[in-house]
Amino acid sequence: MEFKFEGRLKTASMVLMVIGVIALVGGFITDSSDHHQRWWANLLVNGFFYFAIALGALFFYALQYAAEVGWSAYIKRFFEAMYAYIPYGAAVILIVLLAGQFHAHHLYHWMDHTLYHEFMVVGSDGATTYSDTKEAGAVLNPNYDHIIANKSAYLGGWFFWLRTIVYIATFVIFARLFRKWSLQEDEVGGTKIHFMMYRRSALFLVFFAVFSSTLSWDWLMSIDTHWFSTLYGWYVFSGMWVGCMIFALVSLLYLRTKGYFQELNDSHVHDLAKWMFAISMLWAYLWFSQFMLIWYSNIPEEVTYFTQRIFTDYKVPFFIMFFINFAVPFYVMIARDAKRNPRFILPVAFLIFVGHFVDTYLLVIPGTMFDHNEFGFMEVGMFLGFLGLFVYVTFNALSKAPLIAKNHPFLQESQELHH
Amino acid sequence: MQKEAAIREPLILGDKSYKDITDDVVGPIEGPAPRTWKLLITIAGLVAFYGVGCILYLIGTGIGVWGLNKTVGWAWDITNFVWWVGIGHAGTLISAVLLLFRQKWRMAINRSAEAMTIFAVIMAAIFPGIHMGRIWCAYWVFPLPNQFGSLWVNFNSPLLWDVFAISTYFSVSLVFWYIGLIPDFATIRDRMVKPLPKKIYGILAFGWSGRAKNWTRFEEVSLVLAGIATPLVFSVHSIVSMDFATSVIPGWHTTIFPPYFVSGAVFSGFAMVQTLLLIMRKAMNLENYIHVRHVEYMNIVIIVTGSIVGVAYLTELFISWYSGVEYESYAFINRFSGPYSWSYWIMMTCNVISPQLFWVKKWRRSLTFTFVLSIVVNIGMWFERYVIIVTSIHRDYNPSSWGEFHATSIDIGIFVGTIGIFSTLFLLFARFFPVLALNELKSILKSSGENFKKLHHTDNH
Numbered sequence A: 001m002e003f004k005f006e007g008r009l010k011t012a013s014m015v016l017m018v019i020g021v022i023a024l025v026g027g028f029i030t031d032s033s034d035h036h037q038r039w040w041a042n043l044l045v046n047g048f049f050y051f052a053i054a055l056g057a058l059f060f061y062a063l064q065y066a067a068e069v070g071w072s073a074y075i076k077r078f079f080e081a082m083y084a085y086i087p088y089g090a091a092v093i094l095i096v097l098l099a100g101q102f103h104a105h106h107l108y109h110w111m112d113h114t115l116y117h118e119f120m121v122v123g124s125d126g127a128t129t130y131s132d133t134k135e136a137g138a139v140l141n142p143n144y145d146h147i148i149a150n151k152s153a154y155l156g157g158w159f160f161w162l163r164t165i166v167y168i169a170t171f172v173i174f175a176r177l178f179r180k181w182s183l184q185e186d187e188v189g190g191t192k193i194h195f196m197m198y199r200r201s202a203l204f205l206v207f208f209a210v211f212s213s214t215l216s217w218d219w220l221m222s223i224d225t226h227w228f229s230t231l232y233g234w235y236v237f238s239g240m241w242v243g244c245m246i247f248a249l250v251s252l253l254y255l256r257t258k259g260y261f262q263e264l265n266d267s268h269v270h271d272l273a274k275w276m277f278a279i280s281m282l283w284a285y286l287w288f289s290q291f292m293l294i295w296y297s298n299i300p301e302e303v304t305y306f307t308q309r310i311f312t313d314y315k316v317p318f319f320i321m322f323f324i325n326f327a328v329p330f331y332v333m334i335a336r337d338a339k340r341n342p343r344f345i346l347p348v349a350f351l352i353f354v355g356h357f358v359d360t361y362l363l364v365i366p367g368t369m370f371d372h373n374e375f376g377f378m379e380v381g382m383f384l385g386f387l388g389l390f391v392y393v394t395f396n397a398l399s400k401a402p403l404i405a406k407n408h409p410f411l412q413e414s415q416e417l418h419h
Numbered sequence B: 001m002q003k004e005a006a007i008r009e010p011l012i013l014g015d016k017s018y019k020d021i022t023d024d025v026v027g028p029i030e031g032p033a034p035r036t037w038k039l040l041i042t043i044a045g046l047v048a049f050y051g052v053g054c055i056l057y058l059i060g061t062g063i064g065v066w067g068l069n070k071t072v073g074w075a076w077d078i079t080n081f082v083w084w085v086g087i088g089h090a091g092t093l094i095s096a097v098l099l100l101f102r103q104k105w106r107m108a109i110n111r112s113a114e115a116m117t118i119f120a121v122i123m124a125a126i127f128p129g130i131h132m133g134r135i136w137c138a139y140w141v142f143p144l145p146n147q148f149g150s151l152w153v154n155f156n157s158p159l160l161w162d163v164f165a166i167s168t169y170f171s172v173s174l175v176f177w178y179i180g181l182i183p184d185f186a187t188i189r190d191r192m193v194k195p196l197p198k199k200i201y202g203i204l205a206f207g208w209s210g211r212a213k214n215w216t217r218f219e220e221v222s223l224v225l226a227g228i229a230t231p232l233v234f235s236v237h238s239i240v241s242m243d244f245a246t247s248v249i250p251g252w253h254t255t256i257f258p259p260y261f262v263s264g265a266v267f268s269g270f271a272m273v274q275t276l277l278l279i280m281r282k283a284m285n286l287e288n289y290i291h292v293r294h295v296e297y298m299n300i301v302i303i304v305t306g307s308i309v310g311v312a313y314l315t316e317l318f319i320s321w322y323s324g325v326e327y328e329s330y331a332f333i334n335r336f337s338g339p340y341s342w343s344y345w346i347m348m349t350c351n352v353i354s355p356q357l358f359w360v361k362k363w364r365r366s367l368t369f370t371f372v373l374s375i376v377v378n379i380g381m382w383f384e385r386y387v388i389i390v391t392s393i394h395r396d397y398n399p400s401s402w403g404e405f406h407a408t409s410i411d412i413g414i415f416v417g418t419i420g421i422f423s424t425l426f427l428l429f430a431r432f433f434p435v436l437a438l439n440e441l442k443s444i445l446k447s448s449g450e451n452f453k454k455l456h457h458t459d460n461h
Helices: A007-030 A034-066 A071-083 A086-101 A146-150 A158-188 A192-219 A232-257 A266-297 A300-310 A315-333 A342-369 A377-398 A411-415 B018-030 B035-061 B076-087 B090-100 B104-108 B110-131 B135-141 B158-191 B195-204 B212-245 B257-283 B292-322 B326-337 B341-359 B367-394 B409-432 B438-448 B450-460
Strands: A119-122 A128-131
Touching: A007 A034, A007 A377, A034 A071, A034 A086, A034 A158, A034 A192, A034 A232, A034 A342, A034 A377, A071 A158, A071 A232, A071 A266, A071 A377, A071 A411, A086 A158, A086 A377, A158 A192, A192 A232, A192 B292, A232 A266, A232 A342, A232 A377, A266 A300, A266 A315, A266 A342, A266 B212, A266 B257, A300 A315, A300 A342, A315 A342, B018 B158, B018 B409, B018 B438, B035 B110, B035 B409, B076 B110, B076 B212, B076 B257, B076 B367, B076 B409, B090 B104, B090 B110, B090 B158, B090 B212, B090 B257, B104 B110, B104 B292, B104 B438, B110 B135, B110 B158, B110 B257, B110 B409, B158 B195, B158 B212, B158 B438, B212 B257, B212 B367, B257 B292, B257 B341, B257 B367, B257 B409, B292 B326, B292 B341, B292 B367, B326 B341, B326 B367, B341 B367, B438 B450
Parallel strands: none
Antiparallel strands: A119 A128
């Protein structure tokens, strides 16, 4: 059976994209912050949030192979469709990073090359040259930041760009190969391709284990350039994962009402909802671990990150976000019957989807907009616009291949799932 | 009954029937004790006896008999504590988390892994107890009213959270383990001929009748307990890590500690399960139930958790440099190049490099190789705690108070002694308890037994 991408869903995704374009254009024009900082910051939030969901899908997909999971074989095509968004998300992130490198905005303070040199020489023509040693006529560089200068090997220079390109290339290549092999299996059958994907998935997970941490340091943690937290990467990773589970669960429930995935039974829904529940708890555990340890120790080089979020106007969204992403799924979804019932699943899923968007928003905005942030149509419009793009890309990719991977060795196990 | 995919390897080998499973598991309990068992328990008992002697000497004399000094105020005691708690993680992970993940292979190993968990947690609890100096005041760790002579406990202290976390973990693990044992005790009761053992197993079986109602309740309570036990797998070692991470000592205070300790705990726990089970399956002829596939699965868990630990080590190392904090960087430079660098490199080799060898399929399916590596991993995990604890505090902010730690014979005696006590308890378990969850195993015989899988296969084609 093939999925046809048409009708109300297609129209809705296009309407959302139009709203997004209006928000992008209108937002850029009306954004009065220096260098359109607010616009760029929101582009990064949305670029990363949806990229992370697609990456979460690729991770989950590889995990299913590496762990020899049976129950999910029936719905694996949906995850393939979700990770089709990876190149689009990566493109948005690349645009933001490139613009930063060319100083179109100032999201990444460390991209300012004047920070790295202790001395400067102001020539007679007014041109400034920077140097690390005290030359004749050199004066102290007031911009010099010894903490950031210490990080120059990692942040300032080619190494950052090499990493960024390697991450994106790795994800794009693995995503394309998995999809290719998966479609091949439909044609030829047998178990050879399955076992190959089993091995390649394990390999992918090795790359992912390292890159998921380092990319979140590079693209997000470095915004608060002085600050550091060893847990940060794993915390961002749990957010990726839960975003992927929410989107997959809601979409599959929708597709079932439209006559697709008719064999998706309560047990599948239960399993997906268990993942959404469990990873929400994992996320809350990591959020709490990071917050509590920094709050408890209260040392200046770390605690600044949270004072910037708690003793400012960000306080209210910061704590409401945690409450929604932890307490709501915990209390509503803990019961077995709730995990099998769309009437419980859908409201929670919509709420925590927005909740995790706010989480990403709060990773970026306080360190880029400080205490003069604004929230308006641009933020909402961009969120909806990128949602439209994500839906469009996903469902368009879904329509390009049979919905069921008919030669998957675990397909029968998955179809007969009942617990 | 759900049909299993043909590509899954069978979990029970040979042409087994329900009765064969009962015979294979209960048989060794009914017969006389084998000579090797007697020999092993004698050795383990003697080591345990020596350990108890060292503990009594410590209590009688004071904790000055350990090698602690004013700079290194925590060393082997807390290292051993964390090591044993870590080992005690595999059991509940196998019985609870793998139950929720519907991993059938856990049924061959959960019983003994849970037993190991309980004994390991008891060993762990010894160390903070004897470290108190005045063990007769040990009950002061509980929040008792002041009339009992204690001061109200400090709820801000992670050491107190530890008391709650570990006692909760111990109680839930014990209940979980015992609930699982009930139907198997009943099976033994029904087979026993001698009146006294029959009576004892009858009491232990809590009047189990094997009716459908019993089984429904059994399954329900197992799932509920698994739900309760799963967060405990995380909470216990997270809180143990907070004993260190809430402080402001460079090398201790880092946010990755909670999840990284949990992963390390599962890593060492599985290694200990391998060590014990590889001996047990041979000694008790359980090769058809715990076979290469089970060992391979556990080795995969070891690769995953070992790699997570490896990523965490490198993250810490990297961030100590990236932070630009002088003390933080020094703590790590001192780790890999200071006077204790030998222990750092032992840790790195055993925990990060050695599990990667299991990527080779031939090696992770080799029982001898697995056995050796499981011991290597546990050595590595002991050194991990030693590195974290001793190297972080032996050079503090004030160079005039820098010092080193040297273990005394009592340090060593107590540690070795706990291994003796642990082994004694495990040997007693292996002799008198059903070491496999035989009734649970029967539930997968038709879907995952070799003979039945063959039958399905010929039916289809």
